[in-house]
Amino acid sequence: MKILLTYPYKEDAYRKVGFILPPLGIAYIAAMLRENGHDVRIVDYNVTDEKTDFGKFDLVGISTDTSRYKSSLRIAKDAKAAGCTVVMGGPHVSYRDEEALRTEFCDFVVREEGEQTMLELAGAMSTKQTADVQGISYLSNGKLQRNPGRGFMENIDHLLPARDLLDMNAYRHLEMGGRKMTSILTSRGCPFGCSFCCSTEFSGRTWRARSPLKVVDEITEIVTQYGFDGIAFLDDNFTLDPGRVVSICEEILRRNLDIYWWCFSRADTLLKNEDMVALMALAGCKYIFIGFESRHQKTLDSYHKKTSDVMPRDVTRLLKRHRISVHGSFIIGHPHETRDMIRDTIRYAKEINPQAVQFTILTPYPGTRLYEDVQDRIICRDWDLYDCLHSVIRTDHLSRKDLEGLLKKAYASFYLSPNKIMAGLFSSLRGKGIKLSSIIKIFRGL
Numbered sequence: 001m002k003i004l005l006t007y008p009y010k011e012d013a014y015r016k017v018g019f020i021l022p023p024l025g026i027a028y029i030a031a032m033l034r035e036n037g038h039d040v041r042i043v044d045y046n047v048t049d050e051k052t053d054f055g056k057f058d059l060v061g062i063s064t065d066t067s068r069y070k071s072s073l074r075i076a077k078d079a080k081a082a083g084c085t086v087v088m089g090g091p092h093v094s095y096r097d098e099e100a101l102r103t104e105f106c107d108f109v110v111r112e113e114g115e116q117t118m119l120e121l122a123g124a125m126s127t128k129q130t131a132d133v134q135g136i137s138y139l140s141n142g143k144l145q146r147n148p149g150r151g152f153m154e155n156i157d158h159l160l161p162a163r164d165l166l167d168m169n170a171y172r173h174l175e176m177g178g179r180k181m182t183s184i185l186t187s188r189g190c191p192f193g194c195s196f197c198c199s200t201e202f203s204g205r206t207w208r209a210r211s212p213l214k215v216v217d218e219i220t221e222i223v224t225q226y227g228f229d230g231i232a233f234l235d236d237n238f239t240l241d242p243g244r245v246v247s248i249c250e251e252i253l254r255r256n257l258d259i260y261w262w263c264f265s266r267a268d269t270l271l272k273n274e275d276m277v278a279l280m281a282l283a284g285c286k287y288i289f290i291g292f293e294s295r296h297q298k299t300l301d302s303y304h305k306k307t308s309d310v311m312p313r314d315v316t317r318l319l320k321r322h323r324i325s326v327h328g329s330f331i332i333g334h335p336h337e338t339r340d341m342i343r344d345t346i347r348y349a350k351e352i353n354p355q356a357v358q359f360t361i362l363t364p365y366p367g368t369r370l371y372e373d374v375q376d377r378i379i380c381r382d383w384d385l386y387d388c389l390h391s392v393i394r395t396d397h398l399s400r401k402d403l404e405g406l407l408k409k410a411y412a413s414f415y416l417s418p419n420k421i422m423a424g425l426f427s428s429l430r431g432k433g434i435k436l437s438s439i440i441k442i443f444r445g446l
């Protein structure tokens with residue numbers, strides 16, 4: 001079957017600052033389909049403005065997160081008009097399947113992890129036996145048919161994305177400390193269940209990880225075959241198993257891989273495992289992205305974050321000692337938050353002084369516990385605005401305008417402090433860390 005897999009365009013803040021990564025989700029699906037005899041092409045509309053001739057394909061698949069949903073419908077409409085079968089997958093439609101199907105531009109939704117489901121669906125389409133395919137939704141005589149869920153693959157060690165079907169040269173602009181950076185995913189799932197994040201529901205509470213040797217084999221291939229020397233580990237929680245991280249680092253060092261890398265982690269794991277942190281630094285870890293979320297313990301507890309409000313300070317100190325930069329992420333706009341509480345969080349960010357911060361506005365994504373909890377507070381259902389920069393829920397003390405204003409003030413207050421400007425100037429001169437040009441780009445992105 002001739003299959004096109006697409007990643008919709010979105011002019012978001014990340015794109016504006018040049019943070020464009022290859023769409024690994026559809027690259028994994030492409031690999032699985034190709035291995036099983038299908039003829040597959042991938043188009044990422046964030047790096048090409050080609051006018052695709054959809055008529056050449058039997059099936060068009062579209063990857064859809066919430067803020068890309070409207071953009072994905074435009075692809076679906078054109079593909080449908082060209083006579084293709086349209087399949088949507090990804091975190092948005094997994095929980096809003098009916099909404100997508102009722103547009104009549106989408107024939108099937110693949111819910112949650114997509115590799116096996118998409119393969120079976122492509123096979124079933126020739127025989128029209130879709131009723132047996134687990135994990136899909138479709139309309140049958142106008143009624144929603146939601147087949148039973150598939151569950152998650154227990155073993156993901158064999159999975160590799162088809163990077164060769166992506167135009168990897170189009171993603172070469174992203175740099176970290178002068179290194180060309182690209183992404184890799186080495187585990188799936190998250191046992192923590194933070195209320196604003198869909199990962200536990202979407203990828204499962206049971207964490208599944210690739211073996212250290214397979215991980216470093218993939219890194220080696222990225223370095224030797226694609227010429228990248230910077231790696232972004234996109235795992236929701238790369239350090240969940242410290243023993244595995246240690247093995248990965250040891251293997252990177254054993255193979256003399258000269259790479260810089262960053263990952264997502266949690267403050268508590270890092271604080272408990274300083275030996276692991278030291279080894280990570282030795283193996284090229286330059287940045288760790290940590291969700292600090294709030295200054296206030298009550299707010300952290302209501303997110304079910306299971307961390308304490310002193311951890312951001314302690315972990316920033318720890319990582320600074322090991323010369324690993326911290327990218328701290330804070331959320332504003334909890335329904336009960338006051339202006340003063342948000343100011344506390346901004347002050348705290350400045351006080352602990354990580355190298356970079358991200359402030360976002362609390363956004364209820366379908367599939368999260370938060371989405372269920374704030375149903376009666378949702379005041380905006382324009383999915384384009386679900387980008388964490390817009391306020392979409394009614395809060396007790398602050399208006400949408402207040403919150404969006406506070407978000408800009410948070411960035412300005414952090415990045416335009418004399419300390420940060422000087423640090424930016426020095427790192428620009430040394431070609432390290434967050435550069436002044438990056439700070440300017442961040443403001444342009446907002």
Ligand code: B12
Nearest residue numbers: 012021022023025061062063065066067089090110113114
């Ligand atoms: C990398 C990433 C980004 C990149 C996106 C670029 C890229 N090309 O990947 C950047 C940095 C730009 C980004 C930005 C944002 N992101 Co982001 N991001 C991720 C991250 C960390 C990894 C994505 C990934 O590669 N996953 C690995 C692959 C294997 O999984 P996958 O893409 O979901 O694909 C699987 C299934 O979804 C399904 N599938 C996917 N597409 C398709 C298509 C078809 C046809 C089929 C059949 C199946 C299918 O099968 C795949 C294989 O199993 C995820 C978290 C995560 N762990 O996934 C968050 C995540 C996707 N991001 C999220 C969010 C909220 C954002 C932001 C809005 C906010 C923020 N604070 O960062 C911004 C803004 C984006 C915007 N458009 O406005 C949410 C999305 C929630 C939602 N409902 O939309 C996620 C899930 C994080 C989370 N847990 O909350 N992000």
